[in-house]
Amino acid sequence: MSVPTPSWRPLSPAERAVAIEVLTGGPLSRSAVARRLGMSGGSLTRLAKPLIDAGLLVEVPAEAAPPTQGRPSQPLDIVEGPWHFIGLKITGDALYGVVTTLKSRVVRRETRPLTDLDPEAVAALACSLVDEFARDHPRLAGIGVGVGGRVRDRSVVAESPFLGWREVAFAELLERRTKLPVVVENDVAALVEAETWFGAGRGLDRFAVLTLGAGIGYGLVIGGTPVRSADEGYGLGRHWIIDPAGPLTPEGQRGSAVSMLSIPGIEYQVHAATGTRIPYETILERARSGEPLASRVIAEAGRALGILLANIANFALPEKVLLAGEGVGLMDAAADTVSATLAAYRHPAARPLDLETKVSDFHDWARGAAVLAIQILVLGGREGG
Numbered sequence: 281m282s283v284p285t286p287s288w289r290p291l292s293p294a295e296r297a298v299a300i301e302v303l304t305g306g307p308l309s310r311s312a313v314a315r316r317l318g319m320s321g322g323s324l325t326r327l328a329k330p331l332i333d334a335g336l337l338v339e340v341p342a343e344a345a346p347p348t349q350g351r352p353s354q355p356l357d358i359v360e361g362p363w364h365f366i367g368l369k370i371t372g373d374a375l376y377g378v379v380t381t382l383k384s385r386v387v388r389r390e391t392r393p394l395t396d397l398d399p400e401a402v403a404a405l406a407c408s409l410v411d412e413f414a415r416d417h418p419r420l421a422g423i424g425v426g427v428g429g430r431v432r433d434r435s436v437v438a439e440s441p442f443l444g445w446r447e448v449a450f451a452e453l454l455e456r457r458t459k460l461p462v463v464v465e466n467d468v469a470a471l472v473e474a475e476t477w478f479g480a481g482r483g484l485d486r487f488a489v490l491t492l493g494a495g496i497g498y499g500l501v502i503g504g505t506p507v508r509s510a511d512e513g514y515g516l517g518r519h520w521i522i523d524p525a526g527p528l529t530p531e532g533q534r535g536s537a538v539s540m541l542s543i544p545g546i547e548y549q550v551h552a553a554t555g556t557r558i559p560y561e562t563i564l565e566r567a568r569s570g571e572p573l574a575s576r577v578i579a580e581a582g583r584a585l586g587i588l589l590a591n592i593a594n595f596a597l598p599e600k601v602l603l604a605g606e607g608v609g610l611m612d613a614a615a616d617t618v619s620a621t622l623a624a625y626r627h628p629a630a631r632p633l634d635l636e637t638k639v640s641d642f643h644d645w646a647r648g649a650a651v652l653a654i655q656i657l658v659l660g661g662r663e664g665g
Contacts, residue, residue, distance in 0.1 A: 298327050299336060299658050304477045307340050307357035328356060335359055358382055364417040367650025368406055368425045369467060369642050372442045376642040377409045379417050380650040384478040388413065389643045399448045407457040423460050424652030425450060426467035426645050428495065434463045463652045467645050471604065472499030472506045474648035480602040480636050488598040492607030494544060496537045500596055522584045540584040543607045549577050564613045582614025586621025593626060593633045600634040611637050
């Protein structure tokens with residue numbers, strides 16, 4: 281596959297700071313950008329001009345920017361087109377792909393079943409999907425890939441229990457086929473990056489993300505920057521003990537967040553009690569209708585979620601917590617229990633936790649991966665946001 285590549289030259293650190301500020305906060309007046317970055321108006325003008333000339337930034341009508349005092353000026357905004365970015369989320373049974381603009385707006389989404397988890401086979405399927413995307417969006421600038429597990433150097437899947445991979449240089453496999461820059465990252469880390477740049481955490485100093493799904497994910501943002509750790513991707517949720525006397529499941533220690541809150545953990549508890557495998561959504565429906573066993577399991581899960589959210593609020597002191605993932609239906613099914621437990625485990629004078637709930641499907645995870653590709657372009661490498 282051969283597609284044109286962006287002609288933007290590598291950005292200097294100062295130019296990069298301007299581009300990111302406008303990308304994540306724009307449209308913004310020049311004075312607002314200069315104030316946020318702590319630079320003079322003259323310095324900003326010198327930095328913005330080559331970015332405008334290169335077609336990365338554009339001057340927009342003054343009414344497009346938030347109102348400011350003084351003489352209005354043409355604010356700066358990012359040029360959303362013509363380049364597009366691909367995000368891929370790989371699960372154990374499917375490949376989810378999206379195409380986004382430079383502002384992370386999804387313009388297309390597709391799903392392909394995975395019948396072979398061999399890395400070469402997955403890369404071939406991903407390449408065929410990229411080829412399909414390129415027919416309608418020929419100006420592709422990069423690809424981001426999200427996987428569950430540990431990723432090294434944003435290129436090598438060190439370990440993914442969901443895929444059965446160890447030490448797979450997947451970025452290289454996909455780059456060789458597509459001739460596009462590829463960045464690979466832990467899926468939760470990618471989602472945190474996306475929400476920090478374009479979503480619930482935009483403009484916040486301290487922000488946390490908690491995901492409920494096949495596992496339990498957690499990400500923390502401090503100073504507007506995601507906190508990174510070599511321990512990411514180990515599945516630490518199976519070691520977050522919420523209730524030492526709680527349920528034991530194959531995927532987590534007794535009473536862990538994974539045992540009590542993950543979709544497989546909740547399904548396992550019901551299966552162990554009934555001998556019947558019941559899907560997660562059905563368990564939630566039965567709990568809402570008052571069925572005793574489902575109600576008990578979901579109430580215990582709601583209490584566990586309230587404790588976990590309270591601990592995050594008490595220790596990380598975030599301005600906001602985003603609860604996301606395909607398992608967040610738990611919040612609706614056990615809302616009263618979650619709220620009461622959260623209040624009980626916090627100081628009575630503490631401010632209410634700003635909790636945002638976002639029902640996410642796997643295409644949302646793919647969009648998070650696409651933000652990694654956007655960062656490649658704007659940041660000029662795999663170093664991240």
